[in-house]
Amino acid sequence: MVLRSYLSIGSVSRSKGKNAFIQASKLVVENMLKSFARRLEVQLLYGQAEGGIGVVESIATLAIKIEDHEWAAGIWSGSEKMPVEIRSSAGALRGEAEITSVSLSAKTVSVDAVPAGTVATDVIYYAGAFGNEFAGIHKIITNSSTLFNIDASQFSLWNGNTVNVGTNFSGGEAVLSFAKVEDSIAVAMEKGLADEDVMVLCNPKSWNNLLTEQAAKRQYDSSYSSEKMENGSKSIGFFGQNGKIEIYSSIYCKEGYAYVLPMGCYQRIGSSDITLDQPGFEGKFLKLLENANAYEMRAYTDQALFCSQPGTSTLLTFIKSS
DSSP states (O other): OEEEEEEEHHHHHTTOSHHHHHHHHHHHHHHHHHHHHHHHHHHHHHTTOTTTTEEEEEEETTEEEEOGGGOOHHHHTTOTTOEEEEEOTTOOEEEEEEEEEEETTTTEEEESSOOTTOOTTOEEEETTTTTTSOOOHHHHHHOOSEETTEETTTOGGGSOEEEESSSOSSSOOEEOOHHHHHHHHHHHHTTTOOSOOEEEEEOHHHHHHHHHHHHHHOOOOTTOOSSOOOOOOSSEEEEOSSSEEEEEEOTTSOTTOEEEEOGGGEEEEEEEEEESOBTTBTTOOOEEOSSSSEEEEEEEEEEEEEESOGGGOEEEESEEOO
């Protein structure tokens, strides 16, 4: 992936000296790296996923309502001007569009023009991403065919696991609970997960439900003070039959899903993490543009996600967010 940003020659000219240049360019560079990291994190979760970055529930003029279980606020927040493409559930291209506004509360994205033929169940992708992304966590766990040159239909340990928190996405969803997390770990242990810590990744709304459940079960010991009560946490940790279970929230995790991941099985592979150094042009961050009074900077990465034991990961689905 490549991200290009620009600095005007005037701003560079007015910031002679190392410190002045850093002040003039740091906001652009910080924004580049944050934007790039965000896009990469979404792909690490949902690269090649059948649900893309969202599934169409309904259309009202130019506003597209995303299905609740396929909605992740972090994917869409601040996405104005972002180009997307809409495809049928079978992958047929409907067309491209540009995001004009987003309503996080209504879970809708408005576009400049809805591609002809767009209907409910169609899938939204980043423009140009379909067929070009590496496989993310969701794809790795749900894969049932050939992935990383191994056929999951022939080798059962190459199949991830799925545990249903509810019964369906048509009103049968249920709130994520510690009991379901432990059920998912028990299923993974049957395929080799043993004595290994796991990370549970879920939507902030599900994380809040788990925190509420944990707080309700808490027993206060001698550290309790009637003068001041402190409660809450950044992560939720407890021990299960496998070892330590650490639960984290992510604004990029869709509301209907959660993931139980033995992180020792996952690694990012490739030739380059996110960098401003272009291969063969290390140290040369600025390139003078021929047709504009500006310099160009490029952020670059060449990487993919690999899992050595998909059978020890579990997808939790049919989750009710609140």
